[in-house]
Amino acid sequence: MEERIRIVRMTGDSPHVATLAAWTHDAWGHLHPGRDVETAIELLRGECGPAGVPSVFAALAGNTPVGTASLVSDDMSDRLDLTPWLASVFVLPAWRGRGIASRLVQRVEEEARTQGHGHFYLYTPDQQPLYRRLGWRDLEERVYRGEAVTIMCREFAIPNTPAG
Numbered sequence: 001m002e003e004r005i006r007i008v009r010m011t012g013d014s015p016h017v018a019t020l021a022a023w024t025h026d027a028w029g030h031l032h033p034g035r036d037v038e039t040a041i042e043l044l045r046g047e048c049g050p051a052g053v054p055s056v057f058a059a060l061a062g063n064t065p066v067g068t069a070s071l072v073s074d075d076m077s078d079r080l081d082l083t084p085w086l087a088s089v090f091v092l093p094a095w096r097g098r099g100i101a102s103r104l105v106q107r108v109e110e111e112a113r114t115q116g117h118g119h120f121y122l123y124t125p126d127q128q129p130l131y132r133r134l135g136w137r138d139l140e141e142r143v144y145r146g147e148a149v150t151i152m153c154r155e156f157a158i159p160n161t162p163a164g
């Protein structure tokens, strides 16, 4: 049951980081030719910040990681004008369809929003309906690294800082 799932911030020394990096390297390593899994693990450790950008989260069932999502400053090499990004959303196949990715996305959204980011981006080839349900809107269709993708945007109302 999904109520047993905890969404937890990863620190660089967590034993789970290597597991999460192996999943995302398997899923998206082809987008980074020449990057081996050891390099992917070290890069992910470097993204395990204490708050804000960058941050890495895991969904844990007991103490077993079953999903992950990250908040990073850039995720599309030729769109450095857009920042920050929701990246590396992944749930193990046996745990899909229970709302775990939705909870991970909402946790990363909360992190971006509370750090004062009014706009927040992602790109996806095929998961647009999931993100639309969570309040994201389509921003741009494009081909990126040989794949047709949609850049999507989530906007937050950031409260004005009281004067004085």
Ligand SMILES: CC(C)(COP(=O)(O)OP(=O)(O)OC[C@H]1O[C@@H](n2cnc3c(N)ncnc32)[C@H](O)[C@@H]1OP(=O)(O)O)[C@@H](O)C(=O)NCCC(=O)NCCS
Pocket (backbone or CB within 6 Å): 002, 027, 089, 090, 091, 092, 095, 096, 097, 098, 099, 100, 101, 102, 103, 123, 124, 125, 127, 129, 130
């Ligand atoms: C895409 C992915 C992250 C979704 O993970 P997930 O945990 O299954 O996502 P959710 O459960 O939050 O939502 C998925 C579906 O379950 C449904 N769902 C959500 N909560 C549910 C619940 N409590 N009970 C039953 N179904 C639920 C959602 O409505 C959604 O329906 P859909 O199949 O029509 O889209 C996962 O399939 C994955 O890791 N895929 C490979 C990597 C990938 O494509 N990542 C996204 C890159 S942009």
